[in-house]
Amino acid sequence: MKTLTALLTAAAVVATTSGTAFAACTNDTWNKINERGKIVVGVKADTKPWGFLDSSGALVGMEADMAAEVAETLGVELELVGVQSSNRMQFLEQGKIDLMIATMSDRTDRRAIVGIVQPNYYTSGTNIMAPKALGITEWTDLTDKPVCGKQGAFYNKIVEERYGAKIIAFTGNAEAKQALRDKKCVAWVYDDSSIAADLASGEYDDYEMPLQTEDDNPWGLAVPLGEQSCVFGRFMSGMQYDWLQSGKLLELEEKWGIQKSAFLEAQQARFKDWLAE
Numbered sequence: 001m002k003t004l005t006a007l008l009t010a011a012a013v014v015a016t017t018s019g020t021a022f023a024a025c026t027n028d029t030w031n032k033i034n035e036r037g038k039i040v041v042g043v044k045a046d047t048k049p050w051g052f053l054d055s056s057g058a059l060v061g062m063e064a065d066m067a068a069e070v071a072e073t074l075g076v077e078l079e080l081v082g083v084q085s086s087n088r089m090q091f092l093e094q095g096k097i098d099l100m101i102a103t104m105s106d107r108t109d110r111r112a113i114v115g116i117v118q119p120n121y122y123t124s125g126t127n128i129m130a131p132k133a134l135g136i137t138e139w140t141d142l143t144d145k146p147v148c149g150k151q152g153a154f155y156n157k158i159v160e161e162r163y164g165a166k167i168i169a170f171t172g173n174a175e176a177k178q179a180l181r182d183k184k185c186v187a188w189v190y191d192d193s194s195i196a197a198d199l200a201s202g203e204y205d206d207y208e209m210p211l212q213t214e215d216d217n218p219w220g221l222a223v224p225l226g227e228q229s230c231v232f233g234r235f236m237s238g239m240q241y242d243w244l245q246s247g248k249l250l251e252l253e254e255k256w257g258i259q260k261s262a263f264l265e266a267q268q269a270r271f272k273d274w275l276a277e
Contacts, residue, residue: 025230029098029223033232038077041067042097045082046172049197049256050103053082062252063101066121066221069248070099070239084172085152089114092222099223099236103191106220107154115228117236120218121243123263124191126155127213129177129198134186136210139163148176148185155215159189180207196259218263245271 033039043063044051051061059080071078081097088102092114105124106116128147130136142165149156151169159165168185170176177198180188188195192213198204221240223232243249244267253260 024226027227027231029095029227030230030232030235033074033076033098038079039067039071039074040079040081040096040098041070042081042083042088042091042100042102043067044084044102046084046174047103047194048201049258050194051082051101062249062256062258063103065252065255066101066243066249067099069243070236073239085150086171087152089222092224095224099221099232101221103194104220104222105154105217107217110220110222113225114222115225115233116220116222117228117233117240118220119237119240119244119267120220121240121249122193122219122261123216124193124219125213125216126159126189127192127195127209127211128187128189129180129195129204129207129209130187131180132206132208136187139211139214142187145187146185148179148188150176150190153190155189158215165189193258193261197257200257200259241271244268245273 043059043061045053045059047061049061050063051059054060059082064080067080068078081091083091083097083100083102088100088104089110091097092100100114104110106120110116128136128142136142140163142159142163144164145166147159147165147167149167149169150173151171153169156167156169160167167189168179170179173190173194176188179185192209195209199207199209221236223236227233244264247268250260250264250268253264
């Protein structure tokens with residue numbers, strides 16, 4: 001790992017001294033990670049199974065495992081920091097975290113704030129969890145109805161404007177889902193992958209995901225914006241490419257009980273070695 005780090009650090013020097021595309025590369029975060037021997041990664045603390053607190057209070061989940069592999073590949077220690085949709089980009093901007101892997105949809109407005117690195121590693125769309133007893137079958141059934149959501153989720157505004165729902169936004173998913181149980185709203189709007197995982201957990205047998213998923217959106221991890229096209233960003237591009245090609249993310253889906261993703265299967269086929277048997 002030290003060899004890999006040394007090679008990438010050397011690449012950083014080359015990157016900063018050749019070509020206008022790299023003229024602004026300072027590699028501050030990359031250098032900081034290697035100098036202190038630790039990477040600080042922001043992951044969700046309330047989005048099971050991607051990032052959540054286990055019974056011991058430790059941050060675990062599929063994205064926590066991805067962060068661990070990044071640290072192992074770099075040969076540094078890992079510190080996980082719990083983030084929310086409402087603060088994850090600010091934490092990265094402010095240097096509270098070095099890297100963010102936190103169920104974030106890749107959107108134009110977000111690319112202007114943080115360094116979202118390609119290729120995208122996952123995808124999801126917008127749907128709702130609702131009590132079966134309500135018999136919701138169409139998005140328009142939400143018109144003028146209270147719908148629980150999470151602060152910072154971009155689709156809150158879309159569902160309000162497109163279908164006239166009255167969004168009640170909570171700080172975390174746990175609060176939003178508890179409000180649904182308490183009948184403070186008729187549904188919880190979130191991404192379909194997370195809702196499917198909750199329904200499969202056996203804790204929501206009286207609920208369903210009854211609607212057609214809309215606005216399918218790829219997920220992106222992010223480095224500081226200034227390092228997106230520098231060594232750190234290119235290193236993370238390589239990590240994602242390997243995760244997709246090798247089937248690592250499909251393995252992690254199975255480990256964490258997530259329904260197999262058609263997106264990951266398509267990406268593995270897309271990046272396969274065409275000469276391999």
